[in-house]
Amino acid sequence: MATGEVEDFSEPILGGEGASDYERYLRTDELLSLQKTPEEQAHRDELLFQTVHQASELWLKLAWNEAEEATRLLEAGDLAGAERLLRRSIQALQYVIDQLDMLERQSPWEYQTIRKVLGHGSGFDSPGFREIRRVTPQLGQAFTALLRERGLTVVELYVHGREHEDLYQLAELLIGWDEHISLWRMRHYLVVARVIGDQVVGTQGTPVELLGGLIKQRFYPELWQARNRLTELSNEEE
Numbered sequence: 001m002a003t004g005e006v007e008d009f010s011e012p013i014l015g016g017e018g019a020s021d022y023e024r025y026l027r028t029d030e031l032l033s034l035q036k037t038p039e040e041q042a043h044r045d046e047l048l049f050q051t052v053h054q055a056s057e058l059w060l061k062l063a064w065n066e067a068e069e070a071t072r073l074l075e076a077g078d079l080a081g082a083e084r085l086l087r088r089s090i091q092a093l094q095y096v097i098d099q100l101d102m103l104e105r106q107s108p109w110e111y112q113t114i115r116k117v118l119g120h121g122s123g124f125d126s127p128g129f130r131e132i133r134r135v136t137p138q139l140g141q142a143f144t145a146l147l148r149e150r151g152l153t154v155v156e157l158y159v160h161g162r163e164h165e166d167l168y169q170l171a172e173l174l175i176g177w178d179e180h181i182s183l184w185r186m187r188h189y190l191v192v193a194r195v196i197g198d199q200v201v202g203t204q205g206t207p208v209e210l211l212g213g214l215i216k217q218r219f220y221p222e223l224w225q226a227r228n229r230l231t232e233l234s235n236e237e238e
């Protein structure tokens with residue numbers, strides 16, 4: 001732009017598809033064409049169903065990306081940087097949990113119409129949740145390596161938490177992350193039971209009861225087990 005010329009802010013300057021820079025940067029044309037049109041829908045609630053699932057996949061993507069980068073930062077010894085990202089991961093999972101509420105605004109009978117057009121589609125194939133299952137153990141290993149470096153057990157870390165504030169905060173974030181995965185599973189199980197029932201099989205043949213069992217799965221059992229030991233230790237002191 002030549003000196004003295006006034007910039008026209010209504011004109012896009014970015015490349016790509018879309019009438020404005022907002023639409024070009026966010027690729028809203030593509031994004032908003034990812035849901036079935038009214039003509040393609042078996043039931044109008046498919047918009048609700050697809051919105052919740054697609055939005056969940058985006059938040060899960062952010063959650064696991066931040067957790068993976070946090071792992072890398074821990075391996076490089078940057079605990080504060082990792083903690084900043086883990087707070088985001090947990091918040092993103094919280095959004096995924098909260099969005100499940102919207103599925104309960106569907107009628108369980110009308111949902112049966114949607115269910116018939118899902119094919120073998122199942123949450124077991126959720127890319128976001130699959131990545132969460134991949135990165136979570138790696139995060140745990142990075143934490144364990146730090147504990148080992150300082151010559152501490154989890155119980156010792158908690159008993160002497162004030163002397164290892166950074167590691168203590170990290171341990172609390174890890175158990176918070178693990179807790180949120182279980183909270184999601186718990187909430188999802190209840191939504192499934194409320195929508196299709198708890199004595200039926202899913203679109204990939206999984207009994208819903210099995211989902212209930214997964215709620216107890218822990219990625220960081222040693223962090224949970226440490227609480228039992230702390231209670232024992234405290235009882236022994238009495």
Ligand code: HEM
Nearest residue numbers: 053056103122123124126129192195202203204205206214
């Ligand atoms: C009406 C709503 C929903 C119903 C009825 C439902 C039903 C089910 C069922 C029956 C399963 C067991 C696998 C199968 O056979 O299909 C399952 C698993 C799963 N679903 Fe859903 N689901 C719903 C919403 C969601 C949403 C919004 C998400 C978000 C991403 C999701 C993600 C998953 C995941 C990740 C699994 C694997 C569970 C695990 O590993 O613990 N589901 N779902």
